[in-house]
Amino acid sequence: MVIQTDLAKGVKMRRPRRPSRLRGSRDSRGYKIFTWVNSSLLIVLCLIMLYPFVTVLAQSFSSPSAIKAGMVSFWPVDFNIDTYIAVANNGMFWRNYGNTVLYTVVGTIIAMVLTTSFAYVLAKEHLRGRKILIGLAVFTMFFNGGIVPNYVLISSLGMKNTMWALVIPGAISVFNLLVMKSFFENLPKDLEEAAQIDGLSWIGIFARIVLPLSKAVIATMVLFYSVAFWNDWFAAFLYLDRSELFPVTLFLRNLLAGASSAATEGAAAAGSTATALSANIQSVTMILTVIPILCVYPFVQRHFVSGIMLGSVKG
Numbered sequence: 273m274v275i276q277t278d279l280a281k282g283v284k285m286r287r288p289r290r291p292s293r294l295r296g297s298r299d300s301r302g303y304k305i306f307t308w309v310n311s312s313l314l315i316v317l318c319l320i321m322l323y324p325f326v327t328v329l330a331q332s333f334s335s336p337s338a339i340k341a342g343m344v345s346f347w348p349v350d351f352n353i354d355t356y357i358a359v360a361n362n363g364m365f366w367r368n369y370g371n372t373v374l375y376t377v378v379g380t381i382i383a384m385v386l387t388t389s390f391a392y393v394l395a396k397e398h399l400r401g402r403k404i405l406i407g408l409a410v411f412t413m414f415f416n417g418g419i420v421p422n423y424v425l426i427s428s429l430g431m432k433n434t435m436w437a438l439v440i441p442g443a444i445s446v447f448n449l450l451v452m453k454s455f456f457e458n459l460p461k462d463l464e465e466a467a468q469i470d471g472l473s474w475i476g477i478f479a480r481i482v483l484p485l486s487k488a489v490i491a492t493m494v495l496f497y498s499v500a501f502w503n504d505w506f507a508a509f510l511y512l513d514r515s516e517l518f519p520v521t522l523f524l525r526n527l528l529a530g531a532s533s534a535a536t537e538g539a540a541a542a543g544s545t546a547t548a549l550s551a552n553i554q555s556v557t558m559i560l561t562v563i564p565i566l567c568v569y570p571f572v573q574r575h576f577v578s579g580i581m582l583g584s585v586k587g
Contacts, residue, residue, distance in 0.1 A: 332356070332558075334350060384493060388486075433513055502521070
């Protein structure tokens with residue numbers, strides 16, 4: 273009995289102490305100061321980044337005289353929608369808008385097919401010549417032929433004044449390729465081995481196993497590619513000569529450069545002149561151009577951070 277009591281006491285003595293309830297329940301003073309400073313800086317940065325967009329939005333609903341007088345900052349002054357009516361009545365704007373939607377959809381589909389398939393191949397360590405392919409891809413990330421050779425190449429291929437001059441050259445982004453490659457390398461190899469035992473081919477494994485498990489990184493890459501194609505105007509500026517083929521970003525660029533067409537000016541609503549509309553027509557066009565991206569982003573935002581982290585960190 274004495275031995276058992278001593279053992280029991282020994283066991284009791286060896287029991288770890290329970291952590292105090294007060295310990296860790298409250299943040300330290302330094303952590304609170306860090307959190308407050310960090311939150312304040314993020315709020316300030318957010319306001320700085322939102323200020324241009326809010327100002328452009330306010331200008332789009334303000335009168336041209338108020339914009340010229342510098343009275344518009346956060347709120348519209350002399351509210352009017354005449355410019356929106358003018359742009360809505362401009363057939364060329366909507367023609368270019370439709371071109372942008374077409375170029376973005378087709379370009380994103382082509383880019384995703386090529387990027388996902390190429391990245392999956394590069395993720396296989398047993399692939400012969402894998403390092404050479406990766407080296408060639410990375411090489412194109414830092415070096416290219418230049419504007420003149422690219423222009424000559426596009427013209428010689430007969431792609432000038434066609435949609436393919438805009439969607440083919442930018443079909444594969446090396447950055448997106450490397451992110452997807454890293455993501456595919458982190459996928460469990462046991463799933464692919466089990467699928468091979470069941471008789472699936474590599475294409476079947478890629479389509480039925482790999483892609484369903486890659487929704488996060490795919491959504492992120494779709495966002496990257498769609499934003500890139502939507503905002504691109506320089507390629508259209510180089511390879512397109514016909515205004516009916518322009519994307520809306522090139523239409524906007526011409527407005528910002530002071531080259532708005534006579535059709536846009538002649539589409540003014542009653543009571544407004546072309547001179548008055550020219551002061552805020554650029555703001556209206558910018559707002560209408562950015563709306564689709566703002567509408568699409570919330571649907572893929574929850575996949576955005578996870579896709580980037582999973583695809584950029586290996587281990």
